[in-house]
Amino acid sequence: MNKLFEDASYVIEQIESKGFKAYFVGGCVRDYCLNRPIKDIDIASSAKPEEIQSIFPKTIPVGIEHGTVIVRYNQVSYEVTTFRKEDKYEDFRRPSKVWFVTKLEEDLSRRDFTFNAMAMDKNFQLIDPFNGRDDLKKLQIRTVGKPDHRFSEDPLRIMRAFRFMSVYGMNIEEETKFALKKNAPLLKRISTERITVEFKKLLEGEQTGKALQLMRNCGVFPFMPYPIEEICEGSLLSFDWSSLKSEEQRWAAVIVLTKVDDERDFLKLWKLPNKVIQSVLNILSSYKKTKWTKMDLYTTGLTEALSGLRLKCLLEDESFEEQASKLKQLANEIVIKSRDEIPLNGEDILKIKQKAPGVWVGQLFQELEKEIVEGKLPLSEREISDWVRRWGKE
Ligand SMILES: Nc1ccn([C@@H]2O[C@H](COP(=O)(O)OP(=O)(O)OP(=O)(O)O)[C@@H](O)[C@H]2O)c(=O)n1
Structure with missing residues (x-):
């Protein structure tokens, strides 16, 4: 078993031993199904943040009001978030209101795409209420529920769709694509930093050209930073x-x-x-x-x-x-790769010229560097010293 999953299973077991439910969710489940390397592991649980804090000795309260606590175990961080539902995203960064729920399915139903709305228990049994696994097999990007709703809730998901398209070589399902076009102007409200993160991932994907072409055809380009x-x-x-x-x-x-x-x-x-x-x-x-x-x-x-x-x-x-x-x-x-390889430094030059420091030192160095790089002056301390002595006199 992958070491990350092995340690994360321990985290899940600890939560379950106190009578709560806990599952792997999000990107790690998607990447596990795709047989791709796992970067980090997110866990969703019925336990409230304070309950998670009381179970583990080392935790970091990164977003208690949104239900998230980081659990540190074996020098790795696991983000544990209470099952939750959320309202529209406030200033399109974070949901303006979240409320905790008791069912995993309710939590999954707030997520962006079907393949991101899967969960897995510690025995790797998949919980897949929106058929994300089928979509992964078909290499299809499809939102959970109404695409219009999903994109207007958090327009960054528009960029995420193109990112997944590029990284996993996927296509976008027709209704989802239609909603992408319609909601593209909402990207204006998203912070540049968030857009750039997704775009950089898109650029590193295996289908960059196809994703960029579709961004263009969906009218997304005018709303880029x-x-x-x-x-x-x-x-x-x-x-x-x-x-x-x-x-x-x-x-x-x-x-x-x-x-x-x-x-x-x-x-x-x-x-x-x-x-x-x-x-x-x-x-x-x-x-x-x-x-x-x-x-x-x-x-x-x-x-x-x-x-x-x-x-x-x-x-x-x-x-x-x-x-x-x-x-x-x-x-x-x-003969040189950088200025540091010149056998004379600033102090040596001041000594030779017997002059107070000034902008002239920079100018001299620039010309000296050019002479050496162009092969007009050999890289010898003696010849360079002579050249420095002559500099400015001819
Ligand atoms: N705008 C967003 C961002 C995230 N999510 C949900 O939150 C999960 C975790 O998001 P994130 O940590 O950003 O990871 P991913 O983008 O899914 O994957 P990666 O680790 O490759 O960035 C996603 O899988 C998805 O279920 C969402 O619904 N809408």
């Missing part, structure tokens, strides 16, 4: 997403394929971390390059240069290998 207006015709679908391995490459592909004009603004509006933004921008500038100098390659870095080149080759139907080996060869000819 940076509204997408234009798309390279047909290319979302035909583009070979599987050859792009990193998150950054995939963001760069989205930008190119959807003809974004303000790249930095786009990445900022999706609230991506600065490190990711910089890397995507580097990939995009490499993508646009036709001729590489050593200095270009040194500043961009080989990994991002190759990422940009791969994107270019995929879109222009060129062979990657030959151009990549030329870039690698050029990279090999560059």
